Amino acid sequence: MDMDMFNELENLAVAAVYEEPDENEGVQDTDKGAIKMWQDRFGYTFEEAAAIIRITQTTTKPSTPTRKAILSPAQARAAHLVKLDGPISTPQKVQIAANLPTIPESHHGSSDDGNSVFCKVDGRAKIAIENWLSMQNGPLFRLLFIPVGMAYxxxxxxxxxxxxxxxxxxxxxxxxxSHLLSASxxxxxxxxxxxxxxxxxxxxxxxxxxxxxxxxxxxxxxxxxxxxxxxxxxxxxxxxxxxxxxxxxxxxxxxxxxxxxxxxxxxxxxxxxxxxxxxxxxxxxxxxxxxxxxxxxxxxxx
CATH class of the missing domain: 3.10.490.10 (Gamma-glutamyl cyclotransferase-like)
Structure with missing residues (x-):
């Protein structure tokens, strides 16, 4: 591939990812323009050009940065109830995502949506879970965290x-x-x-x-x-x-x-x-x- 062709592909890739498509509305006008350029210049079919653009958007989309929060002591130890759902569906998964030394205790509750299960975590664990979710493949899943205003x-x-x-x-x-003491x-x-x-x-x-x-x-x-x-x-x-x-x-x-x-x-x-x-x-x-x-x-x- 000569340098002019390489530069042209790079420019088209930039044009293709300039605006992300709305998955609920099909192909946007900006994508249609990019698809037409790929068809006119390289002879691709509509479907082939659309597939190339989707791949380009996926590979060039910036990853979600890990959240680096600076918590005050009060924020770090503030209690929250996290609703077990989606990728965090069990207390064991809460332990993994938050890097906890033990499996947190589960609590059962009821709401208009039916019965739900919660785990109690502190502010540090909440941030760790949110960071863990941001690094998973697929759409970002948002868990429900309910602040528990109780004395620490x-x-x-x-x-x-x-x-x-x-x-x-x-x-x-x-x-x-301990070695200086006769009893604990x-x-x-x-x-x-x-x-x-x-x-x-x-x-x-x-x-x-x-x-x-x-x-x-x-x-x-x-x-x-x-x-x-x-x-x-x-x-x-x-x-x-x-x-x-x-x-x-x-x-x-x-x-x-x-x-x-x-x-x-x-x-x-x-x-x-x-x-x-x-x-x-x-x-x-x-x-x-x-x-x-x-x-x-x-x-x-x-």
Whole structure:
């Protein structure tokens, strides 16, 4: 093939991919013009020219770039429910797409479309799944992600993180090397340990409110209590109370409640929203200090 012929083919290819065809409307006018040029100059039939243009459009179409999102800590750990559908139809496929260490738990729900299955993922996994979908062959499939505005909970099994009133990265709070210890260290309440004592303040320190949130037959019992290591501030122009880190010896008065199940804890976390996080704490009830949890405010106070 001489250079003039090569240049002509290149120009025609550029003309052919200048505008993508609409698959629902057949051959567009721009494609018809390109097809006619291929027919007139190279003697192809209409079908042969159309096939060449389709191949050219496919091979020259730029690939979808991988999404490189910079997430804030709050965005990275924000919870979402992803509806299992299309190429992400099972929890195992969620694990693969998001590169998760374990298979996420599935949750069943119902809607106008019938019964659906969801998995809970964080913001990092959401971005990973969207990137994975963008790299698959065929049309881009868009999954349904539903934000779950609930207080974040991630209690480390290897350290005291997070604990009210303690900067757990400081040397005095870091765990010792295991070979120096005669027994395995205890870091307080674990992620899935129930029942668990919670320290409440503000609207949660109310029996009617707990009855509404927990929807149980038993009337919740609140105990006068105080929490160590916090201080009380406000946010939202004084509208909401905000428990934040305070001096280690400080005590804030409120109420203690024994949360019996993860289901009840989830209801409380949803009520508090993602403006708060679950942290470990020490609670005093009738002179006795016990390990428990509370909701610490995450944002900027007034």
């Amino acid at each position: 909970k991630e209690l480390s099994s290897q350290s005291y993180y997070p604990t009210l009133g303690k900067e757990t990265t400081l040397p005095q709070f870091r765990p010792q090397d 260290p205890s870091f307080g309440r674990t992620q899935t340990q129930f029942p668990v004592w919670y320290f409440f303040y503000g609207t949660l320190a109310s029996v009617p409110k707990l009855c509404t949130l927990l929807s149980g037959d038993d009337i919740p019992i609140l105990y006068e209590a105080s929490v160590i290591g916090g201080k009380m501030e406000t946010w939202g122009n004084g509208k909401y109370k905000a428990l934040v880190n305070g001096p280690e010896e400080s005590c804030i008065k409120g109420s203690a409640y024994r949360v019996m199940s993860e289901e009840h804890e989830d209801a409380l976390r949803k009520y508090e929203t993602d403006a708060y996080e679950v942290v470990r704490c020490l609670i005093k009830i009738d002179g006795t200090t016990i390990q428990g949890c509370t909701f610490r405010f995450l944002g900027e106070t007034d």
